[in-house]
Amino acid sequence: MTERLDMMIDDLAAELAPQPAVRERDGRRAALAAALVTIALVIGLLGLRPQLVNGVADALVLVTTALFALLALAAGLSAIRMAQPAVGAPRGGALWLFVAMLLFPAIALVEHLVGRPADAQAQIGLMCLLNGVGASLFTAAVIVRHLRRGAPVLPEAAGLCTGLAAGAVGAVAITLECGGSSFAHLAFFHVGIVAAWALIGRLVLARLVRW
Amino acid sequence: MRHSDQDLRTLMRAAQGGDRAAYRAALAALADWLGGYFARRIAPAQVDDLVQETLLSVHRKRSSYDPDRPFFPWVAAIARYRWIDALRARARRPETSLEAEPPVASPEEPVLARLSLDQLIGHLPAPQARAITLTKVEGRSVAETARLTGQSESAVKVNVHRGLRKLAALVESE
Numbered sequence A: 001m002t003e004r005l006d007m008m009i010d011d012l013a014a015e016l017a018p019q020p021a022v023r024e025r026d027g028r029r030a031a032l033a034a035a036l037v038t039i040a041l042v043i044g045l046l047g048l049r050p051q052l053v054n055g056v057a058d059a060l061v062l063v064t065t066a067l068f069a070l071l072a073l074a075a076g077l078s079a080i081r082m083a084q085p086a087v088g089a090p091r092g093g094a095l096w097l098f099v100a101m102l103l104f105p106a107i108a109l110v111e112h113l114v115g116r117p118a119d120a121q122a123q124i125g126l127m128c129l130l131n132g133v134g135a136s137l138f139t140a141a142v143i144v145r146h147l148r149r150g151a152p153v154l155p156e157a158a159g160l161c162t163g164l165a166a167g168a169v170g171a172v173a174i175t176l177e178c179g180g181s182s183f184a185h186l187a188f189f190h191v192g193i194v195a196a197w198a199l200i201g202r203l204v205l206a207r208l209v210r211w
Numbered sequence B: 001m002r003h004s005d006q007d008l009r010t011l012m013r014a015a016q017g018g019d020r021a022a023y024r025a026a027l028a029a030l031a032d033w034l035g036g037y038f039a040r041r042i043a044p045a046q047v048d049d050l051v052q053e054t055l056l057s058v059h060r061k062r063s064s065y066d067p068d069r070p071f072f073p074w075v076a077a078i079a080r081y082r083w084i085d086a087l088r089a090r091a092r093r094p095e096t097s098l099e100a101e102p103p104v105a106s107p108e109e110p111v112l113a114r115l116s117l118d119q120l121i122g123h124l125p126a127p128q129a130r131a132i133t134l135t136k137v138e139g140r141s142v143a144e145t146a147r148l149t150g151q152s153e154s155a156v157k158v159n160v161h162r163g164l165r166k167l168a169a170l171v172e173s174e
Helices: A001-013 A025-047 A061-083 A093-101 A101-113 A122-133 A137-149 A155-177 A183-208 B005-016 B020-039 B044-060 B072-090 B108-121 B127-139 B140-150 B151-172
Strands: none
Touching: A001 B020, A001 B044, A025 A061, A025 A122, A025 A137, A025 A155, A061 A093, A061 A137, A061 A155, A061 A183, A093 A101, A093 A155, A093 A183, A101 A183, A101 B151, A122 A137, A122 A183, A137 A155, A137 A183, A155 A183, B005 B020, B005 B072, B020 B044, B020 B072, B044 B072, B072 B151, B108 B127, B108 B151, B127 B140, B127 B151, B140 B151
């Protein structure tokens, strides 16, 4: 070891202060709390989907909500895990789930092109998209805070997973609230929330978690 | 002395509690390990700088280590992150040549570095691989590389730049 390195190690050791480890479970709890608060706030402010209030369960809405919830879980767990560096850590499941969800808008687009346009309820769709993007912000902030306390060594992937998780939480909240239930509406405007956050995550959040 | 993963976990656990002697021992052991890790991945003249940068990263991000988990996968991920940064820094400076670097310390180091690099370069398209090999490994100038490969000078620069970016991505996806 060189003298310069030896001196540096002495300096680093001299300035050591006790610092508790960043725990994965703390990140998971914080992200879960953020997701629940987001959903409660959206439903509290905008109300529950009328069909759910009346106890009528639309299968498509339920399946879509469940897929968003699964995506939020998979991407959220991946993002939180990325706060702790590790070689060989598994990743990528959330991304495949998101790719599978992109089949929704792809199929809706094909239906539109072959002359069977479904009503995408565009007038409320834009509001769903904007509300959903806004509602995702809190979860994104909580996960980014956890990542910044840690040391993500794959910042692009961490940003993307954070965006997917936050967008999926926003999409769950909006799907439970909004009255639109056509396939095209859910495909374009609700999956669109996740797609928008995937972009934000990859392009913006990745920079925030780089160190 | 070579430390086991369990030794370093114990030292880091104590360090996170504020034990400076344990922390010093952990960093010293790490410095040795990092020296060997980078010797096979980067030009020998840059190893010391990269070891220092990585130790600083370990210091700054020591709370991201969970002592209930193995130590070396954690530190290897940080070392790789710093290595990728170094590769990217080189990608941003396509004109940089190895000619300017001081002579190597031992005959084995460049051979090992070259073996590791050759494996990665094998994944690149031929024009990028050739441009990187000639400019970055053999230390030839852009003009000389252009003459030897039949590429224009600007094509050589673009191939080196793109190739190094691709190398960084390859390393990241390992």
